[in-house]
Amino acid sequence: MLDDIDALLDHNLFRSTGLEITPGTLIAAVLVLFLLWIITRTVRRAFKRYEETHGTSSRAAIYTVAQITHYLLLATGLLIALSVAGIPVSKFTVFASAFGVGIGFGLQAIFNNFVSGLIILFERSLKVGDFVELASGIHGEVRDIRIRATRITTNDNVDVLVPNSEFVNKQVVNWTLRDASRRLHVPFIAAYGSDKELVKSAGLEAAAEVPFTSTRAIVRR
Numbered sequence: 259m260l261d262d263i264d265a266l267l268d269h270n271l272f273r274s275t276g277l278e279i280t281p282g283t284l285i286a287a288v289l290v291l292f293l294l295w296i297i298t299r300t301v302r303r304a305f306k307r308y309e310e311t312h313g314t315s316s317r318a319a320i321y322t323v324a325q326i327t328h329y330l331l332l333a334t335g336l337l338i339a340l341s342v343a344g345i346p347v348s349k350f351t352v353f354a355s356a357f358g359v360g361i362g363f364g365l366q367a368i369f370n371n372f373v374s375g376l377i378i379l380f381e382r383s384l385k386v387g388d389f390v391e392l393a394s395g396i397h398g399e400v401r402d403i404r405i406r407a408t409r410i411t412t413n414d415n416v417d418v419l420v421p422n423s424e425f426v427n428k429q430v431v432n433w434t435l436r437d438a439s440r441r442l443h444v445p446f447i448a449a450y451g452s453d454k455e456l457v458k459s460a461g462l463e464a465a466a467e468v469p470f471t472s473t474r475a476i477v478r479r
Contacts, residue, residue, distance in 0.1 A: 287343035294335030374422035
């Protein structure tokens with residue numbers, strides 16, 4: 259029985275120069291990927307607990323480190339799985355060439371968004387928690403920066419997935435890049451002949467009632 263199982267696991271599914279794939283090596287590669295999945299989930303939870311204990315001040319930095327660590331673990335795990343499956347890294351150039359052809363035939367957008375996501379994470383011109391306004395008119399809070407797209411939650415609590423390349427190739431207004439406080443000009447009119455002091459008082463009272471408004475930033479004209 260054991261001899262039959264060994265023979266089945268050692269049966270050659272594919273053989274070439276320096277390349278040999280068997281059911282046993284494929285199972286081992288799947289186990290490596292499963293172990294990688296457990297490790298990445300554990301690391302993500304560890305970063306999440308660290309973020310909860312250190313408050314929101316370090317939220318963006320922790321998120322950036324967590325995402326980069328996640329990508330590095332994925333790349334390392336995939337290379338190990340390929341090696342265990344019987345595909346040496348030195349022979350991976352063939353598959354890299356095929357991947358390059360795939361990019362040329364239709365994966366340009368995905369690859370562009372992936373690179374743009376890395377640029378965003380390293381450059382930190384856009385961070386989780388920032389309030390942004392895009393050239394398309396979409397505005398909201400950045401919640402996630404993924405491989406392909408960034409998730410923005412609008413003021414109406416609507417989640418919008420925006421391709422990462424849009425943040426690199428187009429104009430983006432980041433309202434909270436350096437400071438969370440911003441001054442907004444809100445013009446309004448009053449009826450002709452109205453008491454100026456009364457209008458001024460009413461305007462200041464209305465501005466002070468808006469949540470998160472600093473009374474020191476109110477322009478008294």
